[in-house]
Amino acid sequence: xxxxxxxxxxxxGLVEAAIHGSVESLVRRDAAAARQVLAAERHINHMEMxxxxxxxxxxxxxxxxxxxxxxxxAAIKINHDLERMGDLAVGIAHRALSLMEEPPVKPLIDxxxxxxxxxxxxxxxxxxxxxxxxALARDVLAVDDEVDALRDAIYRELARxxxxxxxxVPRALNLLFVARNxxxxxxxxxxxxxxxxxxxxGIDPRxxx
Amino acid sequence: xxxxxxxxxxxxGLVEAAIHGSVESLVRRDAAAARQVLAAERHINHMEMxxxxxxxxxxxxxxxxxxxxxxxxAAIKINHDLERMGDLAVGIAHRALSLMEEPPVKPLIDxxxxxxxxxxxxxxxxxxxxxxxxALARDVLAVDDEVDALRDAIYRELARxxxxxxxxVPRALNLLFVARNxxxxxxxxxxxxxxxxxxxxGIDPRxxx
Numbered sequence: 001x002x003x004x005x006x007x008x009x010x011x012x013g014l015v016e017a018a019i020h021g022s023v024e025s026l027v028r029r030d031a032a033a034a035r036q037v038l039a040a041e042r043h044i045n046h047m048e049m050x051x052x053x054x055x056x057x058x059x060x061x062x063x064x065x066x067x068x069x070x071x072x073x074a075a076i077k078i079n080h081d082l083e084r085m086g087d088l089a090v091g092i093a094h095r096a097l098s099l100m101e102e103p104p105v106k107p108l109i110d111x112x113x114x115x116x117x118x119x120x121x122x123x124x125x126x127x128x129x130x131x132x133x134x135a136l137a138r139d140v141l142a143v144d145d146e147v148d149a150l151r152d153a154i155y156r157e158l159a160r161x162x163x164x165x166x167x168x169v170p171r172a173l174n175l176l177f178v179a180r181n182x183x184x185x186x187x188x189x190x191x192x193x194x195x196x197x198x199x200x201x202g203i204d205p206r207x208x209x
Numbered sequence: 210x211x212x213x214x215x216x217x218x219x220x221x222g223l224v225e226a227a228i229h230g231s232v233e234s235l236v237r238r239d240a241a242a243a244r245q246v247l248a249a250e251r252h253i254n255h256m257e258m259x260x261x262x263x264x265x266x267x268x269x270x271x272x273x274x275x276x277x278x279x280x281x282x283a284a285i286k287i288n289h290d291l292e293r294m295g296d297l298a299v300g301i302a303h304r305a306l307s308l309m310e311e312p313p314v315k316p317l318i319d320x321x322x323x324x325x326x327x328x329x330x331x332x333x334x335x336x337x338x339x340x341x342x343x344a345l346a347r348d349v350l351a352v353d354d355e356v357d358a359l360r361d362a363i364y365r366e367l368a369r370x371x372x373x374x375x376x377x378v379p380r381a382l383n384l385l386f387v388a389r390n391x392x393x394x395x396x397x398x399x400x401x402x403x404x405x406x407x408x409x410x411g412i413d414p415r416x417x418x
Contacts (some may be wrong), residue, residue, distance in 0.1 A: 056278050060275060064268075069265050073285055077285065159382060164370040164375075166373075
């Protein structure tokens with residue numbers, strides 16, 4: 001079980017690095033950084049499958065307590081969420097590669113900020129899981145609101161760009177999808193935080209009342 | 210176990226109806242249909258939590274075989290995928306509600322077609338799971354390629370609209386996000402199909418070679 005938690009933390013570290021690298025490659029127009037993200041994703045995918053096998057092995061040991069089972073079920077979900085985040089970082093790296101071939105639309109400020117918050121959410125949600133720390137999990141939910149606000153600002157700004165300078169439409173759409181992927185990464189971290197709250201407090205923040 | 214499979218099928222039926230209803234509400238500019246999708250999502254969320262509890266109960270029975278455990282782990286993932294699809298249908302319903310307040314950008318042809326394919330993918334991926342039918346699972350993967358091709362066509366068309374008629378940008382962006390959500394729904398159905406292939410054949414189509 002500790003081994004599994006350790007692996008999820010390690011996988012989370014790779015995912016954070018992939019998010020960071022994908023947005024760095026976008027900001028610095030750095031194709032090598034983008035290609036590193038593509039390579040890291042293969043590694044992340046293998047980890048997901050290995051973690052699933054380990055979880056199944058742990059589930060098959062006799063005498064698991066109800067708490068243990070809940071933990072293992074959460075681990076399966078977290079593992080899956082992390083793998084999806086890796087895919088989303090790859091999506092950003094692809095957009096970065098295609099944007100490098102054309103002049104920049106605008107200086108990027110909010111997107112790196114959004115990436116920074118998303119990375120933090122990933123790290124904290126996993127720490128919350130390993131430490132069963134409900135306060136840390138709630139902190140992740142609060143940061144998600146900041147991410148959503150940034151996304152709204154980015155959307156508004158890019159929509160204005162597209163209307164005022166229609167020739168920027170294809171490039172602005174690429175940037176919009178980067179923001180969208182970061183939002184989804186943050187959503188996955190939010191899922192993890194919600195799973196932690198359910199584990200620790202038996203409260204599912206998604207269930208009303 | 211049969212009960213769990215039955216519930217996942219039922220949940221899949223609700224998700225298919227939500228996808229259908231959300232796109233119908235968009236095409237017919239029908240606010241009541243959109244609001245039905247919002248109501249259905251609460252139901253879907255509750256089903257997800259109930260199914261998780263049932264799965265944990267099944268996991269805690271002594272003497273589960275390795276095959277059984279793999280099946281239960283797949284059920285947890287499928288349950289989660291279905292819940293996310295419900296969220297994505299809600300996203301479409303929200304866009305439909307906001308698009309209703311303005312004149313249509315263009316007649317919608319490819320989006321309903323994409324919705325139709327995605328619904329079919331959801332139904333077939335669950336049938337493949339319940340029947341452990343690898344051929345049906347492969348069929349889902351093939352349909353996903355069609356969905357991706359439609360999404361590309363929709364993107365190109367909407368990007369052209371935005372460039373030629375910049376005043377359509379905000380509405381075209383809403384349509385673009387509908388297409389994006391349908392693509393993601395299809396991706397979740399693909400996940401389910403991949404889980405089925407892994408269950409039935411021990412082959413993970415994501416693992417290279």
